Amino acid sequence: xxxxxxxxxxxxxxxxxxxxxxxxxxxxxxxxxxxxxxxxxxxxxxxxxxxxxxxxxxxxxxxxxxxxxxxxxxxxxxxxxxxxxxxxxxxxxxxxxxxxxxxxxxxxxxxxxxxxxxxxxxxxxxxxxxxxxxxxxxxxxxxxxxxxxxxxxxxxxxxxxxxxxxxxxxxxxxxxxxxxxxxxxxxxxxxxxxxxxxxxxxxxxxxxxxxxxxxxxxxxxxxxxxxxxxxxxxxxxxxxxxxxxxx
Amino acid sequence: xxxxxxxxxxxxxxxxxxxxxxxxxxxxxxxxxxxxxxxxxxxxxxxxxxxxxxxxxxxxxxxxxxxxxxxxxxxxxxxxxxxxxxxxxxxxxxxxxxxxxxxxxxxxxxxxxxxxxxxxxxxxxxxxxxxxxxxxxxxxxxxxxxxxxxxxxxxxxxxxxxxxxxxxxxxxxxxxxxxxxxxxxxxxxxxxxxxxxxxxxxxxxxxxxxxxxxxxxxxxxxxxxxxxxxxxxxxxxxxxxxxxxxxxxxxxxxxxxxxxxxxxxxxxxxxxxxxxxxxxxxxxxxxxxxxxxxxxxxxxxxxxxxxxxxxxxxxxxxxxxxxxxxxxxxxxxxxxxxxxxxxxxxxxxxxxxxxxxxxxxxxxxxxxxxxxxxxxxxxxxxxxxxxxxxxxxxxxxxxxxxxxxxxxxxxxxxxxxxxxxxxxxxxxxxxxxxxxxxxxxxxxxxxxxxxxxxxxxxxxxxxxxxxxxxxxxxxxxxxxxxx
Ligand SMILES: Nc1ncnc2c1ncn2[C@@H]1O[C@H](COP(=O)(O)OP(=O)(O)OP(=O)(O)O)[C@@H](O)[C@H]1O
Ligand SMILES: [Mg+2]
Numbered sequence: 001x002x003x004x005x006x007x008x009x010x011x012x013x014x015x016x017x018x019x020x021x022x023x024x025x026x027x028x029x030x031x032x033x034x035x036x037x038x039x040x041x042x043x044x045x046x047x048x049x050x051x052x053x054x055x056x057x058x059x060x061x062x063x064x065x066x067x068x069x070x071x072x073x074x075x076x077x078x079x080x081x082x083x084x085x086x087x088x089x090x091x092x093x094x095x096x097x098x099x100x101x102x103x104x105x106x107x108x109x110x111x112x113x114x115x116x117x118x119x120x121x122x123x124x125x126x127x128x129x130x131x132x133x134x135x136x137x138x139x140x141x142x143x144x145x146x147x148x149x150x151x152x153x154x155x156x157x158x159x160x161x162x163x164x165x166x167x168x169x170x171x172x173x174x175x176x177x178x179x180x181x182x183x184x185x186x187x188x189x190x191x192x193x194x195x196x197x198x199x200x201x202x203x204x205x206x207x208x209x210x211x212x213x214x215x216x217x218x219x220x221x222x223x224x225x226x227x228x229x230x231x232x233x234x235x236x237x238x239x240x241x242x243x244x245x246x247x
Numbered sequence: 248x249x250x251x252x253x254x255x256x257x258x259x260x261x262x263x264x265x266x267x268x269x270x271x272x273x274x275x276x277x278x279x280x281x282x283x284x285x286x287x288x289x290x291x292x293x294x295x296x297x298x299x300x301x302x303x304x305x306x307x308x309x310x311x312x313x314x315x316x317x318x319x320x321x322x323x324x325x326x327x328x329x330x331x332x333x334x335x336x337x338x339x340x341x342x343x344x345x346x347x348x349x350x351x352x353x354x355x356x357x358x359x360x361x362x363x364x365x366x367x368x369x370x371x372x373x374x375x376x377x378x379x380x381x382x383x384x385x386x387x388x389x390x391x392x393x394x395x396x397x398x399x400x401x402x403x404x405x406x407x408x409x410x411x412x413x414x415x416x417x418x419x420x421x422x423x424x425x426x427x428x429x430x431x432x433x434x435x436x437x438x439x440x441x442x443x444x445x446x447x448x449x450x451x452x453x454x455x456x457x458x459x460x461x462x463x464x465x466x467x468x469x470x471x472x473x474x475x476x477x478x479x480x481x482x483x484x485x486x487x488x489x490x491x492x493x494x495x496x497x498x499x500x501x502x503x504x505x506x507x508x509x510x511x512x513x514x515x516x517x518x519x520x521x522x523x524x525x526x527x528x529x530x531x532x533x534x535x536x537x538x539x540x541x542x543x544x545x546x547x548x549x550x551x552x553x554x555x556x557x558x559x560x561x562x563x564x565x566x567x568x569x570x571x572x573x574x575x576x577x578x579x580x581x582x583x584x585x586x587x588x589x590x591x592x593x594x595x596x597x598x599x600x601x602x603x604x605x606x607x608x609x610x611x612x613x614x615x616x617x618x619x620x621x622x623x624x625x626x627x628x629x630x631x632x633x634x635x636x637x638x639x640x641x642x643x644x645x646x647x648x649x650x651x652x653x654x655x656x657x658x659x660x661x662x663x664x665x666x667x668x669x670x671x672x673x674x675x676x677x678x679x680x681x682x683x684x685x686x687x688x689x690x691x692x693x694x695x696x697x698x699x700x701x702x703x704x705x706x707x708x709x710x711x712x713x714x715x716x717x718x719x720x721x722x723x724x725x726x727x728x729x730x
Contacts, residue, residue: 048685049684049685050681050685051677051681052677071684072681072684072685073684073685073687073688073689073690075685076684076685076686076687077687081685081686082685084682087682088676088678088679088681088682089679090679090682090683090696090697090700091700091701092697092699092700092701092702092703092704093696093697093699093700097696098683098686098696099686101688101692101696102683102686102687102688103687105686105687105688105689105692106686106687109687141700158686162686162687
């Protein structure tokens with residue numbers, strides 16, 4: 001269970017998160033919507049431990065553990081995974097090598113045995129197939145020269161292999177064609193279960209047709225200004241965010 | 248004089264285990280007196296039972312050296328070296344063993360600590376190892392199977408005795424004693440090194456490998472290596488080394504000469520990990536090396552690949568003289584500097600003949616307070632019609648206290664030649680580090696991964712097992728450089 005209480009955070013003395021309260025019970029998927037610049041990506045970065053954000057108040061517990069007190073890699077080992085809004089290119093670093101190194105780092109940290117290259121490739125190939133990605137994705141350098149949609153799919157591939165307990169998806173649907181959207185949604189749905197929860201940041205209802213959320217929250221000006229069931233997304237789609245920020 | 252005895256534990260305590268290979272063995276050493284003079288040169292030659300012509304050659308070199316000045320154009324700084332305060336000869340006391348079984352067990356165990364299990368590695372990887380312990384070769388394996396195809400692989404002292412005509416013909420023919428200050432010094436006092444001869448039409452059946460180790464206090468190390476590939480012959484040669492921990496700076500001035508005749512090819516790979524000095528810049532090896540290959544024959548090829556992580560100072564420019572029509576030279580280099588290390592390294596490609604080609608891929612990584620300079624010369628002579636060069640020179644900075652410098656010299660005296668030069672400087676970006684860490688990699692592993700990615704074009708030129716070693720080395724050398 002993810003429990004965020006009164007979370008406030010600054011960048012360069014500019015307050016971006018202004019008191020976030022949010023609880024995501026195990027097994028649930030929550031959507032976060034909200035206008036550009038509201039602080040959605042900032043929230044996902046603060047949860048995964050990116051430097052440069054000063055947490056000025058509040059707390060974040062994940063399965064009882066104080067996430068804010070530990071390093072990004074320790075959060076990964078604890079099961080936190082961020083699918084980046086803008087995935088980063090790593091020139092010269094092979095995708096398969098990268099994912100396997102990450103997977104084994106996480107497994108080591110969790111006291112699980114490492115996967116050898118053969119076992120890993122087997123898993124990776126079947127994940128790639130499920131995501132209908134071309135095989136050469138594994139051989140290419142991480143995100144280098146990938147199209148926008150391929151980068152997003154590569155995030156989902158990593159998620160599928162790392163099997164997180166908490167996935168933070170930051171606009172993973174942006175830039176995806178309709179088929180890819182469905183594939184990505186399937187990727188998330190495949191992980192759904194009692195030990196998996198997710199925060200899905202999106203601007204569009206259409207993703208939520210495929211990943212049906214348990215709750216929908218509206219983040220505006222650094223606060224959750226409204227929460228509701230899946231129907232809230234439909235309402236927002238029809239009316240926009242007008243009038244919400246004042247709330 | 249007895250050798251200094253230290254245990255790994257002591258050294259580990261002194262260094263916080265910072266330099267994994269920093270220990271000395273307690274094999275007794277026999278020293279010549281300190282300092283350099285004609286008498287010392289004569290003594291070295293006499294100890295080795297050398298023929299008169301070689302003594303004369305050494306003496307001539309010594310006299311040339313006396314008239315020369317230490318070069319000062321490189322971007323390196325160091326206290327003045329007192330050449331009279333060094334030993335110029337050191338050797339294990341026992342006689343050179345005939346087989347592995349005769350090798351001092353102490354020495355074998357040292358190689359084991361260094362991760363060089365001679366017997367296993369040689370057998371498993373099919374690598375013939377000519378291990379140089381200070382100045383005298385002490386173990387050579389696989390010599391017999393090499394002999395079957397006529398390949399000569401052994402120490403240069405041995406070659407002087409057994410193949411004097413070859414040594415006399417080629418020694419100093421690529422790097423003349425008077426070429427530079429350090430080559431003159433080396434020619435006067437060279438201790439030992441490897442000799443390789445691949446006869447006409449023979450592809451050397453295995454990779455040849457030498458591991459070096461400097462192991463005597465205050466002992467200048469003056470390796471001399473000579474590799475000759477006759478017409479149509481080919482060979483891949485690996486050089487790698489680690490050195491024990493010590494406080495004083497140690498001078499190392501090696502000379503490597505390669506000769507490739509018609510359609511011959513020589514691939515020379517180096518992983519260099521000498522003691523770089525401590526985190527404050529104290530101690531470490533001074534490495535002033537002259538490496539040069541002559542592509543004498545038509546369509547001959549010489550390829551240098553180096554991964555340099557060690558030494559306090561590196562001064563090194565493996566070069567190719569492209570004399571044969573259609574010959575080609577390659578230089579692939581990774582030079583990593585951390586803490587207070589200084590590297591001024593690069594290559595020279597001298598195009599003399601028509602249709603010669605050269606490729607230069609240089610990757611410089613600077614961390615800590617280090618300074619890393621790429622210095623490259625591409626010279627196209629008037630007769631080199633249709634010559635081509637491609638140079639790619641990339642620098643990676645880690646932190647903001649270090650320096651990266653690129654000094655390309657391009658001299659083209661032939662209109663039809665094509666010379667391309669590309670250079671980039673980059674930093675490891677915060678978002679790359681965070682991306683890796685968010686996937687579970689530690690900061691150090693992330694840097695290691697990114698640095699290896701940066702060097703990939705060079706690492707892939709190394710023989711497989713060397714590449715793996717080199718990757719680890721890069722990661723180890725960067726420990727503590729971030730965060
Ligand atoms: N490094 C930074 N320096 C200064 N301001 C920043 C920085 N990063 C983010 N911000 C600001 O913080 C605010 C929130 O940004 P954030 O990226 O979290 O928004 P978002 O809700 O994800 O928006 P979008 O829907 O456009 O992705 C914005 O006003 C943005 O300009
Ligand atoms: Mg955003």
